[in-house]
Structures are given as C-alpha cells and as structure tokens.
Amino acid sequence: MQTTTTTVTSSIDGNKRHRQGAGQAIGRFLRQRVWLPKIMYNLVPYFYLTNGVGALWATVHVTDWFWFLPVCIISATACFHLAHRIFSLRRSAKQAINQNTGVS
Secondary structure (H helix, E strand, C coil), X not given: CHHHHHHHHHHHHHHHHHHHHHHHHHHHHHCCCCCCCHHHHHHHHHHHHHHHHHHHHXXXXXXXXXXXXXXXXXXXXXXXXXXXHHHXXXXXXXXXHHHHHCCC
C-alpha cells in the first residue's frame, strides 16, 4: 500500500515538472530576440500609430457595444505610448551614435 502512494505521488510530481518545463520553454521562446528586415523594423512605430488611430476610430464609431469602448481607449493609449517610446528610444540612440562619432 505504501508503494502505491509513492507511485501516485511520483506521477503527480512528474506532471508538475512537465508543466513547469513547458512554462520555462514558453518563457525562453518569448524572450528570444526577433530579427526583422530593415523596412519592417522602420515600420514598427507606424504600425502602432496606425493601430492607435484605428482604435480611436472604433471608439468614436461603435455605438452599440458600450463594453467595447474602454477596451478601444486603453488599446489606443497603449499603441500611442508604444509608438512614442520607440520613436524616442531610436532618436536617443541615434543622437548617442552621432555624439560618439562627432557627426552633427
């Protein structure tokens, strides 16, 4: 009887370890660097701006689904924030490179 309990416990531990392993694999996948072609890399902030404008447009024109309005407003705010953050990070990196190389 004691061996049965031990077997059940070990199979439960095995399942737990399997789920943790899958979670770690997903975490490693999400932390990988993504290499984009230059044109796509340059279009990322404009993608966020376009999505922000689309979310604001949906906020103005959707009248029947009141639960949808806060989602659109939050999405638009997040997209505008991300676009601004990407623009500012790229601008500051470009200025740092120009200062290091002596280019005005």
